[in-house]
Amino acid sequence: MSKVLLKLENLTMKFGGVTALNEVNLEVREGEILALIGPNGAGKTTVFNVITGVYQATSGSVTFDGHNLAGRKRFQITGLGVARTFQNIRLFGDMTTLENVITATDVHKKSGLVGALFGTPRARREEKENRAKAHEILQFIGIDEYADRLAKNLPYGVQRRLEIARAMGTSPKLLLLDEPAAGFNPQEKVELGATIKKVRDAGYTVLLIEHDMSLIMGISDRVAVLDFGTKIADDSPAVVQNDPRVIEAYLGVPADAS
Amino acid sequence: MKNFNLRDFGAGIWERSNRYQRVAIVLVTITLAALLPFAGASFLATPVAAYDAVLVYPVAIFVLMSLGLNIVVGKSGMLDLGYVAFFAIGAYTNGLLSMHTGLNTWEIMPIGIGAAMFAGVLLGIPTLRLRGDYLAIVTLGFGEIIRIVALNVSWTNGPNGISGIQMPPPILGKEFALDDQKLFFWVVLVMILLTIWMIRRLTVRRPGRAWEAIRQDEDAAELMGVPTLKYKIWSFTLGAAIGGAAGVLYAAKNLFISPEMFTLNVSILILACVVFGGIGNIWGVILGGAILGYLPDRIRFISDARLLVFGLVLVVVMNFRPDGLLPRKKREKALVKKGASA
Numbered sequence: 001m002s003k004v005l006l007k008l009e010n011l012t013m014k015f016g017g018v019t020a021l022n023e024v025n026l027e028v029r030e031g032e033i034l035a036l037i038g039p040n041g042a043g044k045t046t047v048f049n050v051i052t053g054v055y056q057a058t059s060g061s062v063t064f065d066g067h068n069l070a071g072r073k074r075f076q077i078t079g080l081g082v083a084r085t086f087q088n089i090r091l092f093g094d095m096t097t098l099e100n101v102i103t104a105t106d107v108h109k110k111s112g113l114v115g116a117l118f119g120t121p122r123a124r125r126e127e128k129e130n131r132a133k134a135h136e137i138l139q140f141i142g143i144d145e146y147a148d149r150l151a152k153n154l155p156y157g158v159q160r161r162l163e164i165a166r167a168m169g170t171s172p173k174l175l176l177l178d179e180p181a182a183g184f185n186p187q188e189k190v191e192l193g194a195t196i197k198k199v200r201d202a203g204y205t206v207l208l209i210e211h212d213m214s215l216i217m218g219i220s221d222r223v224a225v226l227d228f229g230t231k232i233a234d235d236s237p238a239v240v241q242n243d244p245r246v247i248e249a250y251l252g253v254p255a256d257a258s
Numbered sequence: 259m260k261n262f263n264l265r266d267f268g269a270g271i272w273e274r275s276n277r278y279q280r281v282a283i284v285l286v287t288i289t290l291a292a293l294l295p296f297a298g299a300s301f302l303a304t305p306v307a308a309y310d311a312v313l314v315y316p317v318a319i320f321v322l323m324s325l326g327l328n329i330v331v332g333k334s335g336m337l338d339l340g341y342v343a344f345f346a347i348g349a350y351t352n353g354l355l356s357m358h359t360g361l362n363t364w365e366i367m368p369i370g371i372g373a374a375m376f377a378g379v380l381l382g383i384p385t386l387r388l389r390g391d392y393l394a395i396v397t398l399g400f401g402e403i404i405r406i407v408a409l410n411v412s413w414t415n416g417p418n419g420i421s422g423i424q425m426p427p428p429i430l431g432k433e434f435a436l437d438d439q440k441l442f443f444w445v446v447l448v449m450i451l452l453t454i455w456m457i458r459r460l461t462v463r464r465p466g467r468a469w470e471a472i473r474q475d476e477d478a479a480e481l482m483g484v485p486t487l488k489y490k491i492w493s494f495t496l497g498a499a500i501g502g503a504a505g506v507l508y509a510a511k512n513l514f515i516s517p518e519m520f521t522l523n524v525s526i527l528i529l530a531c532v533v534f535g536g537i538g539n540i541w542g543v544i545l546g547g548a549i550l551g552y553l554p555d556r557i558r559f560i561s562d563a564r565l566l567v568f569g570l571v572l573v574v575v576m577n578f579r580p581d582g583l584l585p586r587k588k589r590e591k592a593l594v595k596k597g598a599s600a
């Protein structure tokens with residue numbers, strides 16, 4: 001079994017009286033696609049927010065690649081190799097597609113303001129590397145033809161894909177995708193599913209929030225289910241699909257009552 | 259006419275030009291700017307104040323300060339209502355050092371810039387975590403504090419200000435003179451050109467992207483690995499440096515400074531230049547600074563009711579051109595590949 005890349009231990013997140021996450025344990029192994037599912041408000045996005053440092057967990061711990069993430073700044077967590085997309089698209093709308101990705105590729109670059117000002121060899125080289133890498137990612141995701149378009153003018157589906165491309169720009173080990181297929185028609189979902197698989201096969205580990213069962217069943221290695229902030233299942237897609245607790249959470253009725 | 263856009267027109271010419279044409283455009287533009295002081299006998303003449311002096315202050319110094327404030331407000335999206343503080347620090351550095359030491363203007367310049375940058379960092383570290391309105395209020399307060407300190411402590415001569423500031427020493431054998439300020443204008447012009455060079459360098463590379471990302475969505479920027487606080491402090495500090503440089507020059511030009519020259523009005527005026535010209539676009543900002551600096555001296559009645567007229571003009575222009583005269587609006591590359599326009 002491959003090594004554990006991300007580990008959540010007894011993770012609890014409270015917002016005032018609301019317990020968004022309740023003692024959640026979760027392991028993501030290197031090279032897998034783990035789907036995180038659950039009804040609206042179950043706490044899925046909150047998991048991403050705690051991992052990426054947007055919120056500090058009320059209790060419990062997040063360990064990534066041997067590093068305890070508690071108290072780290074958000075950009076440092078990104079630098080360690082965790083990158084995410086947003087459920088509600090948050091691209092840099094006034095930048096071009098290419099610039100969106102280049103902004104992300106900067107995270108591992110050393111040159112800063114002084115290098116930029118004086119055009120040091122390192123700064124020039126890194127600019128070149130950024131550009132090449134960004135084009136490579138855009139090609140990989142299949143949206144390189146939009147490289148010079150402003151992000152805000154892109155078609156919806158391309159924006160969703162650019163979210164993924166931008167996250168990949170940070171050279172992450174772990175990609176957190178928050179409902180990347182939201183608003184897609186069945187055909188687009190199939191295509192996106194293929195892209196996500198391709199991303200994983202290229203060596204990334206993927207933690208995927210998604211609602212569409214057929215998409216999940218098609219691509220994920222494992223499925224974890226959240227309901228009201230508690231993990232109620234964590235197993236292979238086939239097993240989870242037939243778990244009465246999961247069916248109850250989704251349909252709102254006990255499985256045996258139907 | 260409705261579709262005509264001066265910014266896109268200019269950008270179009272630039273994009274179609276080859277290397278040599280670009281060099282030519284730059285040289286011609288700089289030459290024309292440098293010849294401005296000789297145009298005093300034309301329609302540009304100012305009725306009351308000496309034309310060449312007006313070109314130095316307000317025009318050139320406003321342009322310089324607008325460029326500096328634009329880094330903070332336009333490029334990185336932080337509303338700084340206390341920009342006058344750095345102008346004042348530069349001016350007082352020059353005033354105090356030329357009073358107490360034998361240093362000349364050019365020796366004081368780096369010290370003035372350094373002092374303003376130091377103040378920028380000092381103010382920036384605790385406050386740049388704040389956003390929007392809160393940052394505006396804190397910076398506004400800072401601007402006032404600097405003025406009030408200058409007004410109330412004895413070592414700045416309080417309300418009497420500092421007089422007898424030294425003229426800059428000659429450059430290439432040419433003396434500075436009160437009745438001929440061409441040389442001074444050229445000095446400020448060089449500062450402006452240096453600033454433009456610096457901003458253009460920075461904006462096409464990493465710092466510019468970081469600022470742009472911060473301006474558009476600070477949280478998303480941080481999550482994409484941009485050390486936002488660091489780049490905000492840099493932005494603030496560079497803006498401060500330029501404000502400080504403008505202050506040193508202003509003191510050297512005016513030879514006298516006092517606290518009432520550094521009121522909130524100055525901050526608002528420079529902000530008006532930035533917004534009026536085209537927030538985020540250096541050419542727009544230069545135009546805004548030049549126009550709002552120059553017009554009150556050109557049209558006599560305006561200078562009597564400067565702020566009133568400013569306010570009115572701004573309200574009117576902002577109604578018709580909410581993004582300023584030369585907006586930042588970025589064009590997409592003209593050549594969009596076929597099929598991408600689906």
Ligand SMILES: Nc1ncnc2c1ncn2[C@@H]1O[C@H](COP(=O)(O)OP(=O)(O)O)[C@@H](O)[C@H]1O
Nearest residue numbers: 015018020038039040041042043044045046047
């Ligand atoms: N910043 C916040 N403040 C208060 N409550 C929040 C906050 N973020 C999330 N919540 C609450 O936490 C619960 C889980 O939200 P979320 O993680 O967005 O659900 P999901 O992504 O699974 O739909 C919801 O009840 C939501 O209202």
Ligand SMILES: [Mg+2]
Nearest residue numbers: 044045046087
């Ligand atoms: Mg969600």
